[in-house]
Amino acid sequence: MKRLVVALVLVAIAWQGVAPVAAETTPSTPLAACEDAALAGDYSSWVCLGGNLTGVDASTGVLESKTVASSQVGEPVTRARLGVSSLSSSTFDSDFDGWCESGTICTRRITMYISETKGNAAWGDQSGVRGTFDVALRTNLNGRSARWTVYLTVDSGPSILINEQWVNCYEDLNYWLDNNCGQHRVKAQSGVTSWTINYSVFKSPLLYGNRLENSNKYYGQTSGRFTPSGFQTLVMSPLKSAEFECWGTGNCVFP
Amino acid sequence: MLGHRELCVPVTDWADFLRPALPTGGVEVPENGHAFLVAWLLGPKRVHASASGAVRRFVEVTTSDGERWAEPRTPYDQAVIDDSINGYLAEAGIPPRPKRLAWAFTFSVDVETEMWERVNSVLKTANDVMADTHLRLLDLSRDQWEPRP
Numbered sequence: 001m002k003r004l005v006v007a008l009v010l011v012a013i014a015w016q017g018v019a020p021v022a023a024e025t026t027p028s029t030p031l032a033a034c035e036d037a038a039l040a041g042d043y044s045s046w047v048c049l050g051g052n053l054t055g056v057d058a059s060t061g062v063l064e065s066k067t068v069a070s071s072q073v074g075e076p077v078t079r080a081r082l083g084v085s086s087l088s089s090s091t092f093d094s095d096f097d098g099w100c101e102s103g104t105i106c107t108r109r110i111t112m113y114i115s116e117t118k119g120n121a122a123w124g125d126q127s128g129v130r131g132t133f134d135v136a137l138r139t140n141l142n143g144r145s146a147r148w149t150v151y152l153t154v155d156s157g158p159s160i161l162i163n164e165q166w167v168n169c170y171e172d173l174n175y176w177l178d179n180n181c182g183q184h185r186v187k188a189q190s191g192v193t194s195w196t197i198n199y200s201v202f203k204s205p206l207l208y209g210n211r212l213e214n215s216n217k218y219y220g221q222t223s224g225r226f227t228p229s230g231f232q233t234l235v236m237s238p239l240k241s242a243e244f245e246c247w248g249t250g251n252c253v254f255p
Numbered sequence: 256m257l258g259h260r261e262l263c264v265p266v267t268d269w270a271d272f273l274r275p276a277l278p279t280g281g282v283e284v285p286e287n288g289h290a291f292l293v294a295w296l297l298g299p300k301r302v303h304a305s306a307s308g309a310v311r312r313f314v315e316v317t318t319s320d321g322e323r324w325a326e327p328r329t330p331y332d333q334a335v336i337d338d339s340i341n342g343y344l345a346e347a348g349i350p351p352r353p354k355r356l357a358w359a360f361t362f363s364v365d366v367e368t369e370m371w372e373r374v375n376s377v378l379k380t381a382n383d384v385m386a387d388t389h390l391r392l393l394d395l396s397r398d399q400w401e402p403r404p
Binding site for chain 1: 285286287288289290312314315316317318319320328332335336339342343368371372374375376378379381382384385386389
């Protein structure tokens with residue numbers, strides 16, 4: 001009997017060596033799942049931000065947006081993989097590339113009044129991934145208004161011309177189309193509305209949100225259009241901030 | 256940008272707010288620029304600062320994968336907070352807040368809640384969200400929002 005058990009174990013071990021492992025066929029991150037979906041679909045060009053896909057249908061030329069990776073896709077992201085513990089005392093500019101590099105979207109609620117959301121993005125065409133970049137949105141609440149800062153940097157591939165970048169404020173209306181509470185165009189420090197990003201971190205000047213009078217939940221969302229060097233213009237999937245609450249006539253807070 | 260000396264704001268210094276300990280029954284000044292602008296206007300009789308009242312803080316992290324955890328606030332996080340507060344104060348011509356101190360209003364949370372309602376009621380008249388505008392409006396209408404003695 002012992003010999004039979006040993007033989008079965010040896011067969012099992014040998015079988016593991018030739019059989020496909022399920023984990024290897026499952027995308028490890030929402031971004032990887034999105035890239036797989038983009039390449040499996042018929043898109044002439046596409047952009048993934050976390051698990052959100054925006055692509056141009058090759059046959060119709062129509063721009064499509066969809067979420068291809070649910071929150072349960074892939075293995076859990078651990079603190080070590082996020083690299084958050086490696087943050088130093090320097091500014092966000094230099095630490096921007098030091099956290100949340102695992103192909104997902106991360107939010108750090110630093111206080112009840114400051115929250116940062118960062119997403120890993122990839123872009124490409126039918127032949128595969130052509131480049132990657134990071135985008136982050138910091139929200140700073142003061143009384144009943146928000147201030148936003150946008151961060152962008154190229155991780156791989158050519159430099160990118162930002163044709164236009166926006167931060168839009170939305171009032172969360174639950175089952176209705178969310179109410180727009182301000183559209184704010186991102187500019188470079190020099191005031192220009194179109195600029196080029198590369199491997200150094202771009203930090204926008206502060207964007208001043210409107211006064212939020214309604215007793216409700218709100219969020220900010222940054223999106224835009226960009227043109228990688230030598231490529232066509234692409235539409236960036238939106239990156240949404242954490243929701244904040246402005247109940248009654250009190251101050252706005254991240255719950 | 257508006258300097259506080261151009262307004263009727265009493266000239267003061269953050270050092271005047273320093274005390275050996277925070278007031279008993281007081282409530283923490285929210286960690287944002289707008290709250291510290293109000294603290295500056297209220298002055299050292301209504302707001303105290305102390306090096307002995309600091310507590311350990313945590314940052315909450317979430318990912319789109321559904322992970323969620325808390326971790327100690329880092330020097331980086333503190334720098335982000337200080338920069339946001341001091342940047343707001345600078346727009347109003349107020350000097351930067353001293354670092355590594357705990358801050359509290361001398362009144363209770365009920366009084367604080369009422370105060371913010373009155374502050375926001377005064378600011379409702381302005382669409383401008385700039386800090387210098389808030390300073391001007393709040394200074395002009397202090398009798399409408401300042402907590403009762």
